[in-house]
Amino acid sequence: MAPLSDPATATLAAGTPAVPHPATAADGERLVTVDLATSSVRALNAELHAPRAARYEVRHPRGAHALAVGVHAPLVIDIRGHAGYYCAGMNDGATITVHGNVGTGVAENMMSGLVRVRGDASQSAGATGRGGLLVIEGSASMRCGISMKGIDIVVGGDVGPMSAFMAQAGRLVVCGDAGDGLGDSIYETRIYLRGRAGALGADCVEKPMRDEHRAELADLLRAAGIDPVGEYDPARFRRYGSARQLYHFAAHNSSAY
């Protein structure tokens, strides 16, 4: 994947206290550092729900679950390390960057904002997301974009089996390959895939790439920080979506159900 610009990071005060205190960052914006070696996930989320600063840095996340969940302010949050399950869950407006890998359900049910994972993601990345953009620079495991409802997801590497299962709305862009069962029982989500697809899921079909699709794909790539030229030229992608054959119950579909 093309190198992406790192959000500017300020110098951190050493010896972070258990309850975070605002410090002044080099750029003048208030920056709070929360060190999870000494502070708790509860203290972190409580602070993010009633923020006293615009920027936060989380150190020593050590794979903790439920980091930066339910944030509903336009904060900038950098998590320096690996995160566990449901990192940035239900994000509504924040820009959250994980400088590491994430566990199951990153940015699940996101409403708006930007979540960027610099490493790989486990299962169900972006599950049921309703808005915003999720960027996974590495690869994502099974069920990426499951039941997505309007979120956009851009994956730099591959996605595992059953990705975009029952996906309802939004766009899933995969720059690598997709495992078996892609788009099973898909509704109106559009999938753009640069690499190879395994066996497609029930009711998922390849569809022609028209100008409007190339344009929307270029926009998505750009939003993810990828220049849509050369290797990433939209012409190199294929589009998949619903054949809409399972939209109504019918006896002849019994094997597909």
Next chain:
Amino acid sequence: MSGYPLEPAALGLRESATFDRATIAAIQRAAETGVYDIRGGGAKRRLPHFDDLLFLGASMSRYPLEGYRERCGTDVVLGDRHASRPLHLDIPVTIAGMSFGALSAQAKEALGRGASEVGTSTTTGDGGMTPEEREQSKYLVYQYLPSRYGMNPTDLRRADAIEVVLGQGAKPGGGGMLLGQKISERVAEMRTLPVGIDQRSACRHPDWTGPDDLAIKILELREITDWEKPIYVKVGATRTYYDVKLAVAADADVVVVDGMQGGTAATQDVFIEHVGIPTLAAIPQAVQALSELGLHRRVQLIVSGGIRTGADVAKAMALGADAVAIGTAALIALGDNHPRHAAEYARLGSAAGFYDDYQDGRDPAGITTQDPQLAARLDPVDGGRRIANYLRVLTMEAQAIARACGKAHLRNLEPEDLVAVTIEAAAMARVPLAGTDWVPGQTAGGWL
């Protein structure tokens, strides 16, 4: 001449118990259409139920409380294990989750109004929270379902409790369905679906599998809502003993157990009738699980599936439930299956007392529909009044029984107050057969 037509039996004809008329009609229908029957409501077969239990009123060995004078408390606190804001309800009868989509917005509003008037909670459903029900509901439980239709953190913060739904008694192991006739523009928008499609909701949650994951999911929901809201876990009754233990291990504040008589908006008939166990069989299993963990009454138990009367409420509580939930009975209180719609039911090929085509969206009572004209038949204010009346009657009936058993609070009812009139019910409910000290299945070592 009497004028009565001759009964087939009088002509020497004999109906098969195996191939009865309903079975014959079902086979004929399947052969004709090639699709299975989808309907609303709960299991229609006869099952061991609360009717098979009786209370031992007080006399010499116990003394009763005075009917209209001595206090018999009815309140219940739900979710005080971990939540900083548990629910404190005035009565232990709550309204179960029924989706906007399955029900009209007016019906949802009426349920909220009625429940609020008597100080109890109502519940959203598979389809999100409508502003009408939020505004009209003093205590609103927000369901967190596999489909996650309409799920959003703003509503989560607006809710009074969160119910993670794993299953329903009518269809344990099955997802929801809502047929095209009911996917109106508003329903479609709330669920992010195309208008008019036959919607299948997922049967498994998209981002967790198994109890260890559920514990992390519950942690996330608590973190999002700053540990304020009680978190319920709802299961359809099957392996209830194990499911309740695992729900508690996943940190639930409240466990909701829904028996197979529990209603649904739309499910295959074969599923409704053949999957799950009766409510009566599930309660002792749930109570045993909680007791073994030392958490009976600390983690509250809500029971649903076939609750109709104050006697049912009292029996469920005597077996160890902290509260009950009602679905079907609330719809009936709103006007479902009322004889005044007889002519219209007949036009739909049904009859008052038999109507179960909730999936069709053509409900003459205006409850299980998205048709604006039909829905307008239900006045939410009048509907709310009927719900409040009915909830009051359930509570007063339960109090009448509790006082007769000498109990100053509904929660003081206990299994010792009950006997069973059938061996099946005695075995399931784990109370003695009336007039005996025989509890079938009970061994010296206990139940397992």
